[in-house]
Amino acid sequence: MVVEPDPDLTGETHPGTSALTPAQAFDALYAFCAPALVRQTYLLTGRRELARESVERAFQLAWERWPEVARDRDPAGWVRAAAYEWALSPWHRFRPRYRHPEPPPxxxxxxxxxxxxxxxxxxxxxxxxxxxxxxxxxxxxxxxxxxxxxxxxxxxxxxxxxxxxxxxxxxxxxxxxxxxxxxxxxERLRAAQPPAVRSGSERRARFWTRAAIAFTVALIGTTALTLRTAPTHYEPPVPPGETVQGVPPHVAPGPLSDKERKLRSKLRKELLPGPERLAPQSR
Incomplete structure (x- = not known):
């Protein structure tokens, strides 16, 4: 059985075909698709706020890629697919606002x-x-x-x-x-106004552009610092010490004896300035 599209779901009211600016063409597509698309997305999710958010996000993405969307064979289908993908994303379950169900019809x-x-x-x-x-x-x-x-x-x-x-x-x-x-x-589901969607898309584009610039600057700075501080030649690691057969291992000196302590005190007292450390004594 072939089912004809329903105006409540598809919004079968085509916009005018006169020459329009990009903003006017976008607004016409939004007025043509958004009301029905919000209702369709509500059937997919059972969430009113998520349905509005999905449609708004899809049209923001469409405005970011407007030359591509405007030349598409089916711009309404392009936006619908983007809205459905966003609405059915499994990551929404981890968002605090979507952990609890909304009131049912x-x-x-x-x-x-x-x-x-x-x-x-x-x-x-x-x-x-x-x-x-x-x-x-x-x-x-x-x-x-x-x-x-x-x-x-x-x-x-x-x-x-x-x-x-x-x-x-x-x-x-x-x-x-x-x-x-x-x-x-x-359900009384209303979409946002087209200028708000376009301005939101432009703010989002500016944010990601600035984030990309900041990341690039940080990456260049890190690379420059690494090149400046990195060694310029290979330094082989020092091998661990090994015991040689027949040679006793070196041990730390033990406590000084009384004779050694007296000699140390004598040497410290008889230190003189100049090239000679000890002054010879005549007998």
């Missing part, structure tokens, strides 16, 4: 569907959202998830089976598509 049916989605493995959940939620066809879903078409079809079937086991009323793909759209639209 208020409607019981929505809670049951969200629990069923979050019970799926991340690749299966992403495939289900793209195919049954966004409305991509199988080859497009396979390309976006970087999997083969047979593997994508297998993930889709397994995801549908898992959801149908928990919610038998959603065994029909058409009904599942409608319920995904309802769940995505039930």
């Amino acid at each position: 208020s409607d019981a049916a929505d809670r049951a569907l969200m629990d069923a989605l979050l019970a799926l493995p991340a690749p299966h959940r992403r495939t289900l959202v793209l195919y049954d939620g966004v409305g991509l066809d199988l080859p497009e879903t396979a390309a976006e998830t970087e999997a083969s078409t047979p593997a994508t079809a297998n993930r889709l079937l397994r995801a549908r089976e898992t959801v149908a086991e928990r919610l038998p009323e959603l065994s029909d793909p058409g009904t599942l598509h409608e319920r995904l759209a309802v769940l995505a639209s039930a």
Whole structure:
């Protein structure tokens, strides 16, 4: 069964095609994609704040690489893939703000569907959202998830089976598509304004540029210091001492005898300045 894309999930309102500045073109793409993309990302994560953050981060990355994204065959798909990758990153579990679950949807049916989605493995959940939620066809879903078409079809079937086991009323793909759209639209999810996203991207780029410059300067300084203080020739290590047969080992002197102490006192008293240390005594 072919499912048509739903406006609530895909935002099928194309921006104008007149000549635009880079900022205007970016803002048009953002207005075209961001609202629906936040809802899609919410289906992937079950977290409202993470959904907004993922979309904002994806568009910041798009603004950093705007010439590449603007020339891409599908700029909306480029941003969607970046948002999904950020949202499904396993590193979020180590962030303090994401260690505790967010409040579930208020409607019981929505809670049951969200629990069923979050019970799926991340690749299966992403495939289900793209195919049954966004409305991509199988080859497009396979390309976006970087999997083969047979593997994508297998993930889709397994995801549908898992959801149908928990919610038998959603065994029909058409009904599942409608319920995904309802769940995505039930939450009031708003994306940031485009100028804020662009300024955040520019601040992030400046920070990493300055960090790279500081790291390069530190590396050059360390290299120069190493070259200045490094030895210029090879110095072989001193071998450890060995016992020679027939030669007694050198031992430290023991305590002085009375005769030796008297001689030492006499020598210290008779020290004279000049080249001679001892003055000869005539008998």
